[in-house]
Amino acid sequence: MKPFHSYQNPSLAIDLVVFGYQQHTLSVLLLNRNEAPFKDTWTLPGAFLQMEERFKDTCARVLKTKLGMDDVYLEQLYSFDEPDRDPRGRVIAVAHYALINPKNFAITAGSMANDVKWFNIHEMPALGFDHKTIFTQALQRLRSKILYFPVGFELLDDLFTMPELHELYECILDISIDRRNFRRKILDSQYIINTGKKREGLQNRHPDLYKFNKKLPKNAFQLNIN
Amino acid sequence: MKPFHSYQNPSLAIDLVVFGYQQHTLSVLLLNRNEAPFKDTWTLPGAFLQMEERFKDTCARVLKTKLGMDDVYLEQLYSFDEPDRDPRGRVIAVAHYALINPKNFAITAGSMANDVKWFNIHEMPALGFDHKTIFTQALQRLRSKILYFPVGFELLDDLFTMPELHELYECILDISIDRRNFRRKILDSQYIINTGKKREGLQNRHPDLYKFNKKLPKNAFQLNIN
DNA sequence: ATAACTTTGTGTCAAATCAACACAAACAAG
């Protein structure tokens, strides 16, 4: 397919904010550019949209070829249109954010070139283009979405414990939440199911293992923050 | 500015879901196309993005030239990328929605060609392209946004009464809300200010006139629906 | 006038929810 009319179109790119959670830290994946513009500067991964691609295809292509990731939670964030956001010319960016589970995190963390790196969201370097804005907006979106939709599970293993989920929420929202009230809210929402199993390990009391409830109950979930 | 790389880009358009409120009805503005594709079919207003334009510029251009409207509340909705959403070729649409106040509503309702028409959201005709999807998503967004952000005021005059605001909410959300509990919620939120004036008219008791509080209080506003 | 009716503003109260906390059970280490 070709564009059917004659005047010039802006270029179309997608940019990706890839979130991962490990070591009690929420992190974002950045690339260090090896060419101008913004050579030797950290930026969000991205690519130009190919003519036959849908946004998710482009995202998947970036995640697969540049980062070696498969099967990732993806959501469209916002489209950015500042005329000078790219010094090379007019580029519209349709930003998405991705949530990856620890399995993918481990893969990338191991086999990673030194121009690809996870950054703690509290220790971000300066970013090229308008990627700081995009990152900030993605974080905001994640924070507000997690309050009413069970999107956090995408960042955990299939089986997880209540303390793990609790800490994930505290980490993403950057606040402390009462452990017991949190538990009650989550359980009432029926978003998770107790598998009966326990996590064995080096800890003290072995916590129950839960899994995400795939048939979403309509029990509204609203986590209130003070 | 020109696109700096060589491969073909999809065309970029914006589509607009223009909401208006009058006669106790939430309506959307539609255009009847006079050329193929979708000739003689109702569609959302829209235009192709010009090289120097930002999204809001294109929106303003459509609102001004096609509809004669100025100074409208605008928000980006979502970007639509189905490869065959336009039979002429690949077109990415960055959809926005607009909320217009009764002043603009009156202007357009008067001087309107017969290929431009307001439709009650409950009596929508079949729409061309993927505009049904876009409209549905815009309505959803408006409905969820109004629950926690004072966006409804954009659809009313500068001065409005509590019953008017109440009915607007009932109309947008398509539910009935207890008049007195609604009042309490709104007043607690401090989103509106009592001007001391009263609405004179044909009614019974003259209701107080309120205005929108421009310096938004951080008093969280959360209207709960049952 | 004044009585009857409509609409708007204000207040009440039981039920549900929430925030803060106590306590017991399960496990490890000494």
Add this chain to the structure above:
DNA sequence: CTTGTTTGTGTTGATTTGACACAAAGTTAT
């Protein structure tokens, strides 16, 4: 088997909510 830590469960007072009653301010009819 005692001490310390973590996890699961329950309690309680305060706040918020949902469902109302009632009074005040108008209009219309008699």
